[in-house]
Amino acid sequence: MTQPQSDSRALRNALGRFATGIAIVTAIDPDGHPIGLTVNSFSAVSLDPALVLWCLDNNSHNLEAFRRASHHAINILADNQQDLSNRFATWPADRFAGLPWHAGIGGAPVFPGCCATFEVANETQHAGGDHIIFVGRVERFGERVDLAPLLFHAGQYRTLADKD
Ligand SMILES: Cc1cc2nc3c(=O)[nH]c(=O)nc-3n(C[C@H](O)[C@H](O)[C@H](O)COP(=O)(O)O)c2cc1C
16 A cells, blocks of 8 residues: 655556646747646635645746746636647647637636636746746636536546536
């Protein structure tokens, strides 16, 4: 049951037992192009002030662009948006091609059909090992109570059995 801490595959598997939602975090790069990636490291931090966090791999192609962006948007995916999750986790180039979106605060792309969206000011960044922790202040948010979330557990997409 217990594993040595250095066994990273085992650690990844154990961490994967924590069920999460899935979000696409977006922003506008310094050239005005939309950027974004799929994450499950999103978490609420504080209600007053309204703060949320997510973690970005130090090897991300868009590390500098996210660091410099004034704002980003956190799009919480619905259970019919698995294709969007795969696209923003794997496509090497123009992930936004052919997709509907509108510019939120600071230009950060907001997608239609998500369970919730948080438009946040890029407030602080913290070193977190092989990731950077972005803490954002929520400036605008919305939710769709009629939509069920896309979930991630043990390396697989899941949906809620109980949708009430
Ligand atoms: C379910 C899921 C959750 C993920 N969570 C994160 C995350 O929290 N942080 C991260 O940096 N990458 C995460 N990734 C991986 C990125 O989406 C993927 O590496 C992406 O290609 C990074 O794009 P970029 O290099 O253009 O930033 C996740 C992928 C999946 C499928």
